[in-house]
Amino acid sequence: MSASSIAPCPSCPPCSPGHRCAVYSSSSLTDEQWAVLEPLLPPPGNTTGRGGRPEKYCRRLILDAVLYVVRGGIAWRQLPVEFPPASTVYGIFARWVHAGVWRRIHDALRDRLRVRSGRDRCPTAAIIDSQTVPGADTVPRSRRGWDGGKRTNGVKRHVAVDVTGLLLGVVVTAASIQDRDAAHRLLAALRGSFSTIRLIWADGGYPGRLLGWAKSVLALRVEIIKRRPGSTGFHVRPRVWVVERTFGWIVKHRRCVRAYENRPDHHEAVIHIAMIGVMIRRLART
Template identity: 45%
Template sequence: MAKRKPPARRRYDTDLTDTQWDLIAPLIPEAQAGGRPRKATSRELVNAILYFLRAGMGWRLLPHDLPPWQTVYYYLRRWQREGVWERVHHTLVMADRERCGRSVSPSAAILDSQSVRTADKGGAKGYDAGKKISGRKRHILTDTDGRLLCVRVHGADIQDRDGGKLPLKASRRRYPFVARVFADGGYAGRLVTWAADKTHITLDIIRRGAKAKGFEVLPRRWVVERTFAWIFKNRRLVRDYEQITAVAETLITIAASATLLRRGH
């Protein structure tokens, strides 16, 4: 008797549509020839990662109708080391800017940080005395519409004027035309001089009004806060559960890519 083909699984809300998959498929490596055949397709591996991000469970709790968690995590890390996720995100940023009538490469950006608590795991962590949070700090650079350009994660005890160097420097490879970056008062001081000397970026500090009390919406600053809100839609990112900061950066990048894929597709 011929072996029956297992029924196709039901679709999850986080699954990529055919149109969305077609946008990134050329950038996602297929299984290589030789060795033990891989049962899961590249599309299913990406779908599993997107489900994991949105649902926020542990790796071992991935549903059984998705590829095994060991396989999913292996390819998450392998494609991270090969630069696949960065290439996918960069391609989507350029395509979305073009779709909105903007120049493909941004010339201005916004810098900000967010302190989040960590799980009971090892890895870099620290205490942010200002926010009274023990954990890690996420430094992100976005364009003026809120698209993520670069993210760097480190211990929360590192001050913004020091941690801000990481995304500014890292962004030059893929976004060399960014010449002006807006940031809040926490980045004032020596980072302004460092940015001009080392990255040729003009750091424009946006300060609160002298008479401001409580919360105040600052020009351009609300854009990056909205980006953090988009990231927080993924339950896995509400805290930092990753032992390795590079994995945390990759998951944030994938979450930002998923946001771009959902726009108009």
């Protein structure tokens, strides 16, 4: 990934005259995207000149660096020299994971897209599925597992999306965890975030006690979308194709092709950042 041009950054603090930001065509924020994203960021640590040092690097450049890592799949230490130091970028990434910033930005963008498409901000139905990805050597053994069906040693992402494919929730587990077991955590988190959801669509990997538990405890009706009788190989199934398309959006970001993060919450944040990149491009086009 090479820089297409170098331009002054309009968001750089006045204390850094002449600072120039790298513009990478596949990951850097455009002016329209930054205008959408900037109001959603948390307030700086020093806004009144008291209580700590002012921020040294402009936030737009920090976000460009994070998006560069997620889109390009590189290690943090391999950030180009045009960006702030890797330790600074990763420190802000981790601090915002702990504070829930990435999730709040993601949810705000998702709500805006739903309203723009004529839907209510809160969905009434969702589709759930899982995706197994191999784990890199940075993922400790205690956080990975063997998925016998996919013959993969790594982690599993359990996601819930709305009927348009926008992400509603994600839970990352070891790949050895069965879908129906992880679905308890996913559905509980979904119910905690959305009191309006009543119907869940899922594929054949979620049978058994999950259906009764979801109905009696969470007031959720789980409808299983089964394969056509006698069918072999891949075929498009109603509703399930929506979440499969969302997985396709996510793995276009190379950091999401494999599991590199050694913490599940960091992995979940990377998925949120990937979807932020997808949504902000849509919002900036209008």
